[in-house]
Every structure is written in structure tokens, then in C-alpha cells.
Amino acid sequence: MIVKPSGASTNAFFVIPEDADDLFTLRRIIEKDDHVIADTTRVIKQVKEYGRPDKGERVKVRVSIRVEQSKLDAAVDRLRITGVIAETDNEMVTKGTHHSLSVQAGDMITIDKGRKWQEVELRMLNRSGSNASFILVAIDTQEAAVAKVSGTHVKVIPNIYSGQSGKRYQTKNNPNIEIYFTDIAKTVSSIIGENDKVIIFGPGETRRRFFNTLVARQEIPRDRVQVVDGVDVAGEDGIFVFLRSPAMKEAMSASKLASVSSMLDRVMLMVNRGEAKFAMGMQEVSQAAAMKAVEAVVFSDSIFKTAADEEQVVKLLNSIEGYGAKAFAVDSSTDIGLRVSSLGGIVALLRYAIR
Incomplete structure (x- = not known):
């Protein structure tokens, strides 16, 4: 979770949840009567003097709501915060009416408690804000899966396939494996964070060949990339085999998952x-x-x-x-x-x- 003090108030923090773990943390931090500021949408209906209101127009608006309830939704991929609108940047949105905010990973909100934050609240917030993630790559010559482990949450990206026939030698109809490695490297680079580490595993020597390709691109420092032995399964299955293996506890010893x-x-x-x-x-x-x-x-x-x-x-x-x-x-x-x-x-x- 990205956490920064808000300039609007000494009792407010600007936060961006990055995964399901962060939504759990926000559920525990946000209480009744807190103020939550967020960008949302609301339907505004024009009332005519001698006719029914029209269907209305959905507009973007920034609101501050006084929290009445916060609740994790059944899918656990969003936090629903309900309350009364206290402030708004659109004069057509009525103060004092009820509104519901749906907060998902990547959404920006500001939490203002109107009081000094308790030590346990700050501890939870700062702990969530300092977690580094791990990028897992389970690879062989035919398929690879990339996953991001944030806290104890795992997000797996669909398999990437090489198109190789399984032969140990290059044939006329076999695509160049370097193109396959480049596609995987681009995927890793697109999701890696500033302090994240990359762990590569899988059968044979393919994992070491991919390591060389990834480091050669010079987008990720060598000391943040690690090759792990002992997991001889590639693709999505390889990700979950690794997460149950002793190799995971050794390679990710400082992680919350371990x-x-x-x-x-x-x-x-x-x-x-x-x-x-x-x-x-x-x-x-x-x-x-x-x-x-x-x-x-x-x-x-x-x-x-x-x-x-x-x-x-x-x-x-x-x-x-x-x-x-x-x-x-x-x-x-x-x-x-x-x-x-x-x-x-x-x-x-x-x-x-x-x-």
C-alpha cells in the first residue's frame, strides 16, 4: 500500500491499496465517523417544473463522506464504504445524502480520523506501506507463468507459450526462443515495483538462460534476480508447487507468505x-x-x-x-x-x- 501524509490535515493520510492484503488492512483501520475522501461517480437528475425527472447523467465527483459502515464485499476484491456526503466539489451533488464508495486495488483515497491516530493504527498502516513484492517466473522451453506475490496474495498472469515443438534443436518451424524470452522479460518489467525481487525456477537450464536474457536488458539490477533450484515444474502449476515448497521459505524468508x-x-x-x-x-x-x-x-x-x-x-x-x-x-x-x-x-x- 502506498501511504503518504495528507497536506489537508495532520490527522489524514493519502493511501492507495495495492492488493487484497491492503483492503483487509483498510477494513480494520476505517471506523464509524471517520471521513473518507475519494473520486467517485453519481447520477444527477434534472427535475423539470411540469414533468418527471429525466434518467439523469452520471458524473465524476470528489466527495468526502462521514463513514457509517465499511464492509469487505463477498468477492474480497473491494471494500465498500457507506456514509453521508459531508463535502463535495460539485454543487449539484447534495450534501447530507447517503453515498457508497467502492474501493479496489489501485484506487486513491484519503482517510481523515479527525483525531490523533492510535499507535496500532499507524503500525498497521506503515507495515502495509513497506511491503516489497516478489515476481515469480516458472519457465521451461514451452511455457512460462509469471506471478506477483504481494504480502500473502498471489496474482498469476496467464501462461506465455513459446510455440516450440519440444525438440532440443532449432527447426525451420520452431520460433526463436529468444523472442519467447523477450516476451516474458517485458511482462516481468511491466509489473515489477521499485524494490521487488524476481525469482526464476523450472526444469532444465532454461531458467538460467532466461536469467541471462533478463539481466542483459539492464532494466532490473542483477542483485534483484535469483535463480532457484528444486522446482522442476513450469507454467501456472509451477507457481503453486513453488509456493508449497521448502525452496519458497528459503528464497522468500523475509516475506509475509513465508x-x-x-x-x-x-x-x-x-x-x-x-x-x-x-x-x-x-x-x-x-x-x-x-x-x-x-x-x-x-x-x-x-x-x-x-x-x-x-x-x-x-x-x-x-x-x-x-x-x-x-x-x-x-x-x-x-x-x-x-x-x-x-x-x-x-x-x-x-x-x-x-x-
């Missing part, structure tokens, strides 16, 4: 050993949180769908981070997200056993 994966492995080990330093599900985690026994917690998008009160989930997570524990959000774009969902949607490591 931290969550290691945490779940520890929980499964405790289950097998019969240890009780973990909690699963809302009831158990809430009990542990009340005793300040939580060391770290991971939750999936399913917890917002199954919980009776979404606001209760937000308060629980914020209270856990409030006393220094770590909280990680995952979604169903990865195998880890599905694992957490199957364990009740929320799993916690405890500082000590409570049962």
Missing part, C-alpha cells in the same frame, strides 16, 4: 505432538486474546463471511495487535489461505497453553 507458512507448520507440529500452545476458531482465539496469550494470529477472508458480526472480528484483531502480537491476513489465492479457512478461518500461536 512467515505465515512457517507459522502454520508450527501449529500442525503442535497438533501432532499434543501440545496446546495454539488456538483455532473465533471462540478459542477470543479466549486467548482476552488473556493476552496470543503471540501471532493468521486469519483468512472466510472469517468475515462466516462470523455473525464482522465488527467483532475487526475489534478482536485490533486488540491482539494492540498488545504487541502480530496479525497476518491471507486469502484463497494461495494454498495457505485455503488451509487457514479449513481450520476455522483464524489460527493463533500462543505464548503459553491456556487449556
Whole structure:
């Protein structure tokens, strides 16, 4: 998430969510009576003196709404914020009327709390604003998949095909593999961020040949590109094999995804050993949180769908981070997200056993 102080107020921040993780964070930060400023559209109808109003015209407008409710939508790819319009830059848009903002990755909003931000809120905001991403390339001579891992969210770009026949030698009808490498390199360059790293893997020596092509373009520094052994699958399947492999934890050791994966492995080990330093599900985690026994917690998008009160989930997570524990959000774009969902949607490591 891109985060910058807003010049309009000392209590306001300008933010751009970049992935589903950032939307989770905003859901936990935005509260009732906050002011959210965003560009949106609204239908304006012209009322005639002796006739019905026309169908109206949809116009772009910047509004500041006083938040009444924020809610993750069922698809978990956008945050819906509803409230009352407090300010607008179009005199034809009436103040005091209700409006709904739909915030997706890439949208720009300003959050003004009208008060000093709490330490836990700033911690969540700054942590989201400092996450580097990883670009994964699963490649062989016939196909390649490129994926971007931001936090614990994975976005896979459709496979790129070389058109090679599978022969080990160049034939008249075989396209030049260098053109194939160039297409992949252009895809990587189009999605990489300033501090992102590239990880290349796949069967044979193709991964090293692509590494040479990518570095030779001089668009990405050599020290930000890494070739990984041990994953001999290319294409989209290769991406998900890598994300479940020990190679992922080693290559992405500083990433949020690797931290969550290691945490779940520890929980499964405790289950097998019969240890009780973990909690699963809302009831158990809430009990542990009340005793300040939580060391770290991971939750999936399913917890917002199954919980009776979404606001209760937000308060629980914020209270856990409030006393220094770590909280990680995952979604169903990865195998880890599905694992957490199957364990009740929320799993916690405890500082000590409570049962």
C-alpha cells in the first residue's frame, strides 16, 4: 500500500491499496465517523417544473463522506464504504445524502480520523506501506507463468507459450526462443515495483538462460534476480508447487507468505505432538486474546463471511495487535489461505497453553 501524509490535515493520510492484503488492512483501520475522501461517480437528475425527472447523467465527483459502515464485499476484491456526503466539489451533488464508495486495488483515497491516530493504527498502516513484492517466473522451453506475490496474495498472469515443438534443436518451424524470452522479460518489467525481487525456477537450464536474457536488458539490477533450484515444474502449476515448497521459505524468508507458512507448520507440529500452545476458531482465539496469550494470529477472508458480526472480528484483531502480537491476513489465492479457512478461518500461536 502506498501511504503518504495528507497536506489537508495532520490527522489524514493519502493511501492507495495495492492488493487484497491492503483492503483487509483498510477494513480494520476505517471506523464509524471517520471521513473518507475519494473520486467517485453519481447520477444527477434534472427535475423539470411540469414533468418527471429525466434518467439523469452520471458524473465524476470528489466527495468526502462521514463513514457509517465499511464492509469487505463477498468477492474480497473491494471494500465498500457507506456514509453521508459531508463535502463535495460539485454543487449539484447534495450534501447530507447517503453515498457508497467502492474501493479496489489501485484506487486513491484519503482517510481523515479527525483525531490523533492510535499507535496500532499507524503500525498497521506503515507495515502495509513497506511491503516489497516478489515476481515469480516458472519457465521451461514451452511455457512460462509469471506471478506477483504481494504480502500473502498471489496474482498469476496467464501462461506465455513459446510455440516450440519440444525438440532440443532449432527447426525451420520452431520460433526463436529468444523472442519467447523477450516476451516474458517485458511482462516481468511491466509489473515489477521499485524494490521487488524476481525469482526464476523450472526444469532444465532454461531458467538460467532466461536469467541471462533478463539481466542483459539492464532494466532490473542483477542483485534483484535469483535463480532457484528444486522446482522442476513450469507454467501456472509451477507457481503453486513453488509456493508449497521448502525452496519458497528459503528464497522468500523475509516475506509475509513465508512467515505465515512457517507459522502454520508450527501449529500442525503442535497438533501432532499434543501440545496446546495454539488456538483455532473465533471462540478459542477470543479466549486467548482476552488473556493476552496470543503471540501471532493468521486469519483468512472466510472469517468475515462466516462470523455473525464482522465488527467483532475487526475489534478482536485490533486488540491482539494492540498488545504487541502480530496479525497476518491471507486469502484463497494461495494454498495457505485455503488451509487457514479449513481450520476455522483464524489460527493463533500462543505464548503459553491456556487449556
